Amino acid sequence: MSESAKSKKGEFVRKDSAFRNWVTADGSSGFLAEAGRYHLYVSLGCPWAHRTLIMRGLKGLDDVISVNIVDWHRTQPKGWAFSPEKAGCTPDTVNGCQALSEIYKMANPDYEGAWTVPVLWDTQRRTIVNNESSEIIRMLNSEFNAFCRTSEQRQLDFYPEELKGEIEELNAWIYPNINNGVYRSGFAQSQAAYDEAVMALFDNLDKAESILAGSRFLAGSKMTEADIRLFPTLVRFDWVYHGHFKCNKKMLKEYPNLWAYTRDIYQTPGVADTVNKEHIRRGYHESHQSIEQFAITSIGPDLDFMEPHQRETFA
Numbered sequence: 608m609s610e611s612a613k614s615k616k617g618e619f620v621r622k623d624s625a626f627r628n629w630v631t632a633d634g635s636s637g638f639l640a641e642a643g644r645y646h647l648y649v650s651l652g653c654p655w656a657h658r659t660l661i662m663r664g665l666k667g668l669d670d671v672i673s674v675n676i677v678d679w680h681r682t683q684p685k686g687w688a689f690s691p692e693k694a695g696c697t698p699d700t701v702n703g704c705q706a707l708s709e710i711y712k713m714a715n716p717d718y719e720g721a722w723t724v725p726v727l728w729d730t731q732r733r734t735i736v737n738n739e740s741s742e743i744i745r746m747l748n749s750e751f752n753a754f755c756r757t758s759e760q761r762q763l764d765f766y767p768e769e770l771k772g773e774i775e776e777l778n779a780w781i782y783p784n785i786n787n788g789v790y791r792s793g794f795a796q797s798q799a800a801y802d803e804a805v806m807a808l809f810d811n812l813d814k815a816e817s818i819l820a821g822s823r824f825l826a827g828s829k830m831t832e833a834d835i836r837l838f839p840t841l842v843r844f845d846w847v848y849h850g851h852f853k854c855n856k857k858m859l860k861e862y863p864n865l866w867a868y869t870r871d872i873y874q875t876p877g878v879a880d881t882v883n884k885e886h887i888r889r890g891y892h893e894s895h896q897s898i899e900q901f902a903i904t905s906i907g908p909d910l911d912f913m914e915p916h917q918r919e920t921f922a
């Protein structure tokens with residue numbers, strides 16, 4: 608289980624991404640925003656890569672930034688590979704590589720970090736611009752406005768000036784407790800680490816549920832980056848986190864507001880096409896088989912055996 612992480616005391620810790628350059632509208636960073644120049648490598652199972660596909664879809668950049676999709680099954684030690692013969696997977700149409708590791712080596716022959724998705728590749732300078740999803744979505748939100756399909760999509764700003772502070776606060780709360788909280792539960796290597804992570808996860812889902820009881824989106828009436836970052840975790844919850852990652856105190860669909868909110872985002876034009884149930888389910892189950900060895904006892908669902916049964920009304 609590399610998953611770009613090390614464990615101490617059985618806790619799961621995610622490593623930082625290595626490539627941190629920025630594409631800008633004016634090219635001052637050395638990476639000018641241009642149509643057809645940049646390319647995304649993603650896994651449809653990966654929630655971090657999923658953010659980038661959602662932002663690309665919402666901003667109408669499908670024809671501007673091309674995408675390749677890796678095999679849902681990440682094998683060891685090869686990592687992500689291209690398996691165009693499998694449903695929903697593509698070849699590497701830009702570099703003709705067999706595995707994502709080759710793309711990292713092209714960008715930096717000395718690179719020794721994890722070969723993670725998403726990767727934003729520059730076809731002109733033939734290097735990785737950035738492999739940190741939170742930064743890639745910021746670039747797609749603001750730097751490619753000249754190329755959005757419609758003027759409405761050009762106007763869309765998921766990180767508006769007046770909400771920046773609130774969005775940063777939401778991100779700082781949601782990332783460790785929910786986005787990464789499911790991983791901290793699923794990848795825990797001790798019962799104590801799991802117990803702590805799973806309790807915190809559900810406490811924080813309760814908190815999100817109460818925010819969404821009073822507001823359509825996390826930061827008010829408009830969808831923001833914070834929603835785009837929460838949705839990939841929620842859409843995976845009942846398919847994989849509930850069972851495979853043992854986040855099974857409740858199903859997402861038992862939270863009326865979180866479940867309706869997830870459907871609201873799913874039904875937003877451009878989003879449903881980014882959700883692939885088979886890549887998500889098979890990706891987690893086939894890529895993370897080793898987690899079963901830790902024999903963690905799951906929290907189990909909340910059950911109220913004292914709820915009135917009314918069976919006595921039968922004759």
Ligand SMILES: N[C@@H](CCC(=O)N[C@@H](CS)C(=O)NCC(=O)O)C(=O)O
Pocket residue numbers: 609610611612622623624650652653654655656686721722723724725738739740741
């Ligand atoms: N910080 C990165 C994390 C990306 C990440 O961890 N991706 C996982 C897939 S969900 C991966 O590619 N792991 C491969 C590995 O760790 O070897 C981001 O948000 O972009």
